[in-house]
Amino acid sequence: MDKLRFQSFGSGSSGNCYFIGNASNGLLIDAGIGVRTIRKYLRNLGLDFENIWGVFVTHDHADHIKAVGLIGEKHRVPIYSTRKVHEGIQRSYCVTEKLYSSKKYIEKGETIQVGEFKITAFPVSHDATDNVGYTIEYKEKRFTFATDLGYISEEVAAHLKLADFMVLEANYDEQMLHQGPYPIYLKKRIAAETGHLSNDQTGFYLAQNYNERMKHIFLCHLSGENNMPEIAYTTVQNHLDEKQIIVGKDLNLVILDRLNPSEIYIF
DSSP states (O other), rough: OOOEEEEEEETTTTOOOOEEOSSEEEEEOOOOOHHHHHHHHHHHHHHHGEEEEEEEEOOSSHHHHHTHIIIIIIIIEEEEEEEEEHHHHHOTTTTTSSOSEEEEEEOOOOOOTTTEEEEEEEEESSSSOOOEEEEEEETTTEEEOOOSSSSOOHHHHHHHHHHHEEEEEEOOOOOHHHSSSHHHHHHHHHHHHOOBHHHHHHHHHHHHHHHHHOOEEEEOOOOOOOOHHHHHHHHHHHHHHHTOOOTTTTBEEOOSSSOOOOOEEEO
């Protein structure tokens, strides 16, 4: 049985892209870094764009869609998202190669089969044209991606509770944001329910809702200005400690680097 593999190629406001697959094929979640960089990281996995069954886009902000045009049209990889997200991609200044033949529409709440993977999109709260997270099922394992969301709704929580592995946002430290250099309007936007999750929000949710399925939690989309990896890790760990959930024993907690690829995780 070919094991599930995961690698983050970049996670943050400079660009987001995640690989999930096996030794011979896989999917990308978002493509917000350079196409040549993505190809280099795929080749390090022994793969190329011909081995990618699709790119699943969470929303139309530039740091998630920068490379989708070239990947879709030049490399003929299907680009999946909701109709509204695709409309946002077509309007975006950062996508110079517009999508035509590679455009694939999905609906929130519907599960589609792509290769050996079942993918379900679910709504999240963020301030783009439209916004989704994804749960990906592979050989009875579930991997949920919930990045760029202002709060965890009941529907998001339902997906996270069934996940064996998850990529979950821990964007900012509340004190760093409030004391930092951002203008007031931007601080309010980040902290709003259509903004981003703080370390405390993520840690509190995980501590209250932990179950034994949750084996690997990857904290993603850390702010370069309003967070630090060690602060995000410690804040979430402290919430878990309060509920006697031991990091390293009950679950693995990993911070995904903003600019560099993670190690390759084989489950």
